Amino acid sequence: MNFDLRFYLSLFVRRLHYFLICLAIGSAIGLTLATVLPPVFKASAKLIVESEQIPDELAATTVQTETTEQLQIIQQRILTRDSLLEMANRLQIYAARPGEVVKRLPADEIVDDLRRRITIATTGGSTRNGQVQATIVEVSFEAPTALMSATVTNEVVTLILQENVEIRTSVAGQTLEFFNEEVARLDQELATRGADILAFQERNLEALPDSLDFRRAQQSAAQERLSQVERDESIIRDRRDRLTALYENTGDIGGVNTPLSSQTAEQRQLQGLKDELNTLLAVLSPENPRVKVMQAQVAALEETVAAQTTAGFDTSPTGAPLSAFDIQIADLDGQLDFLNAQKRTIEATMEALRVSIEATPGNAITLDTLQRDYANLRAQYDQAVANRARAETGDTIEALAKGQRISVIEQAVSPREPDRPNRTAVAAAGMGGGLFVGLAVIVLLELMNTAIRRPVDLVNKLGITPFGTVPLIRTRWEVVRRQTIIFAAFAVAIVMIPALLWLIHAQVMPLDVILDRIKDKVGL
Template sequence: MTDSDIRFYLSILIGRLPYIFSIALVVAGLGITVAYLMPTVYGASAKILVEPPQIPAEMAKPTVHIPPLEQLQIIQEEITTRENLLELARRLDIFGDAAEKLTEGEIVENLRKRTILQLVPTEREGATIFSVSFQARDPKLSAQVVNELVSIILAKNAGMRASKAGDTLEFFEKEVARLADELARQEEAVLEFRNANIHALPDSLDFRRAQLSNQQERLLLLEREESSLRVRRTNLVRVFETTGQVAGTGPLSLEQEMLRDLKRSLAEQLAIFSEGSPKIVALRGRIDSLQREVQASQDTKQAAGGVSELDLQLSDIDERLSFIEREKAAIKENLDVLAKTIEVTPQNETSLNALERHRDNIQEQYNKAVAKLAEASTGEQIELRAKAGRFTLVEPAIPPESRLSPNRRKIAGIGVAMGIFLGFGAIAGLELMNRTVRRPADLVPLVEEPLLGTIPYIWNPGEKEARKRKLSISLATLVCAVAIAGAALYHYRPPLAIAFENLIESIDRNSLM
C-alpha cells in the first residue's frame, strides 16, 4: 500500500465521519434508552450457618449423618415443589394482579428461576454457610420472601432431622421386636429338639458309653453265673443219681459212709490190681449191694417226707436261671437302645449345632440391635433437644438499598460501542459495494490504452457550500431529535418503563416479577 492509497482512504474516512457519527448516535441512543427503561430488580439474601454437633461424637453419636450440601439439595427440592411454591405465591401475594395472567406452571417456573440457594465460600475451615436469595422489583417483597424461605428451611431441617431420628428409632424398635420373636422361636426349636432326642444328645454320650460298657460287663457276669448254675444243677442231678443223695445235705448214714469207704478202697485197689482180680470183683459186689440198700432207704425217706432236698435246690437254681434270662433280655434290649442312641448321636450333634449356631447368630443380631436401639434413642433425644448439627440463621434478609440489576452504565457503554462498530461497519460495507471512479487508478481497468493524465472534478462556487449546509442541517436535526427523545424519555419515564416492561414480559413470561 502506497502513500497515495493511505491518503485516499483517510479522505474517505473523513468524508464519511458524519454518517459514522449519525449511526453511532442513533444506536447509542437506543442502548441508553434500553438501559434507562429496563426495570429495576432487587435481590435480598440471608445466610444460614450449619452448626456442628454440640455433644462430642465420642460421648453420643448422632443418628442422622447427612452432609450439609446434601441437606441443602434435599431442602431445595422440597421447598421448590409445585405445591409449596404456589402456596408461597398466594400467601405473600408475590405477583399481585399479574397472577391472573399466569398459569400455575409459569408461576412455578418463575419462582424457581428467581430463588437461589448456594454455598458461601468461607475462610475458616470446617464452617459451612449457604445463602438464600430472591429477586423482585420491590426490595421489601424480596426480603419478605427470603425470610419466609429461611423460616421454611429451618423448620424443614429440624423436622427432617427429628423425623429421620424417629424413623431410625422406630426401625430398631421393630427390629428388636422381630429378633426377639425369632430368638424365642429358635429357643423353642432347640428345646423341642433336645426333648425329642433327650437320650441321644452329645452331652450325655460319655455317660451312655460308660453305661453301655457296664451293661456289657453285667451281661457277661450273668452269662457266667448262668453257666455256673447250669453246671451246678447238672452236678446235683448226677450226684443224686450216683449216691442217692444231694451233696452237702447233712450227715451221712452208716450205709452211706460204708459205701463211700468202699468206693475209696476200690479206687485205691484199682491202682494196684486189675479189673478181673477177685478182690476187685468182691469190692464191686459189696458196693452194688450197699447202693441198693442206700437207694431203698432214700426211696423210703422220700415217700415219707414229701419234697426232697434235691427238688428244693433245683427249684432255687431254676428260679435264679429264670431271673437271669429276664435280666439278660432286659440288658440286651437296653444295649440295643444305647447302641442306637450312640449311633445317631453324631447326626443329632450336627443338627443341634446347626440349631444352636442359628440361635447364637440371632442372639448376636439381637444384642447388636439392642445396642443400636439405645444409640437411636439417645440420638433422637439429641435431635429433639437440638444438640446435634443444625441450621442457624446468622444474617436475616433486609430490604436491599441498591439494585441487583440492570447495570445501566454497562448497558449504555455496550450501546455506544455497538453504535461505533455498526457505523464503521456500515461505511466499510458501502465502500466495498461502491464502484464509482474516484481516482486515476480506478480508470486503469476500464481503458485499454495507458492514461496520459486525469482532470479532477471541479466544484461549482455554490455547490460545495450547499452540500456542507445540507450536511450540517441533517446533523443538527439528528442531534435535536436525540435531545428531544432524551427529554421525553426523562419526562415520561414511568409510563415508558411500564410499557417496556410489558413488552419484555410479553416476550418472556418468566421475566415477570
C-alpha cells in the same frame, strides 16, 4: 499507497447523517431501556452450619450426611416445582401492583423464573492450613420491590431451616425404627431357634452328647452284669444237673451239701429290679417311660413275694408235702428264672444304650449346628440391641437440636437501593453501541462502493490523466428529498423506536424478561 485524509474526512462529513442516525437509534434504545426497565432489588441473608453440640466421643448422632451433600439436598427440595408454586401463590409474588396490568404466567415459566431469581451460594467448609473453615450459606432473591425481595429471601431461609430439621429428624427416626424392627425380628428368631433346640433335646434326651460318657460306662457295667449273670446261670444249671443225677441214682440228696437259699427266686429278682430301678433314677427322670415300666414290674413282683411270704411254698400245687429234692429243684428253677429275667432286662438295656450311643454322633452334629446358628443369631441380636441404643441416643440428640444445625447469622432486610439496572450504564451502552454501529456503517459503505470519485481513481483504474473534474451537482428537488429522508430517519429513531419499545414492554412482554430470555439463549 498514500492515505488521503482530507478525502476520507469529506466522505465522513457527506455520510454524517448515517452516523447520526445510528447514534440516535442507539441512544434512543439505551435511554428507553434505562427508563423502562423496572428496578430489581436484591435482599440477602446469611446462615452458618454449626457442628454438633455434643462431642462424638460421648454421644454420636446417627445422621452422617456431609454438610455439602445435605445443603444440596435441601436446595433441591426447596426448588421443586410444587414448593415454588406454593410459595409464589402464598406470597403473591406475581400479583399485579396498583396501576399495573400483569398477564398470568404459565406454571413452567413461574418455576423457571423463581429458580433464576433465587440464589443459594455456599462458601467455606474446606480445609486450609490444617483448619476447617466454617460453612457459610448466602441466600438472596431478586424482586421488583425491596419488601418482596426481603420477604421471599426470609421465606427461603425459613424453608432451609425447616428442611434441615426435617431431614435430620427423619433420618434419625428412620434409623431408630429400623433397629426396633431388627431387634424384634431377631428376638422372634431367637425364640424360634431356642424352641427348636429344646424340642430336639427332648426328642433325643437319651442320645445327647453330654451324657455319652455316662452311657458308655452304663454299657460297660451292663456288660459286666450280663457276664456275671451268665456265670451264675451256668453254676446253677450245673448244680441242678448234678442234683438231678444224684437223686435219680440214689433216690436221696442227703449226701449233697445243698442248703436252701435264704431267699426265694422272686425275692432275689425283686432285689435286682430295685437295684436297677435305683440306677435308672440316677440318670433318668421319674417321668421317663422306662422308669415307669420298671416301677410297675417292681410293684407286681412285690405283690408276688408278699403272697409267697403269706402262704409259704413248702407244699405242692395239690397240697401234698414237698420232698427235699422238689424243694431244691424248685429253688434252683426259681433262681434260673430270675437270672433269665435279669438277662433279658440287661440285654434290653444294652440294646437301648447301643442305639442311643450310635445315634449320638449324628445328634451331636445336628445339635452343634442348631447351637451354632443360635449363637450367630444371638451375636446379631446383641449387635442390633447395641445399635438400637445408639440410634435412640442419636434420635434424642436430633430431637433436642444438639446435632449439626443451620443457624441464621443475618436476616434479610429491605434494600434501600435497587441492585440493577444501572441506568447510566444502560444509556451509555446505547450511545456507545450507536456510535460503533454508525462508524461501522460508514466504513462498510465505503468498502462496498467501487465507483470512480476522484481524479486519482481515473489514473489508477483507467490509466487516464484528466485535465479537470466537475463534482456532482444535485438539483433542488434532490436536496429536499434527501433532507426529508434524513429528518424522517431521525424522527423514527427518536420517536418511533422508543414508542415501539414501550408498546412491546406494556402490551406484549416486559423488556427485562425478553432480555433475560435472550441472555439464556446465548448462554450469558
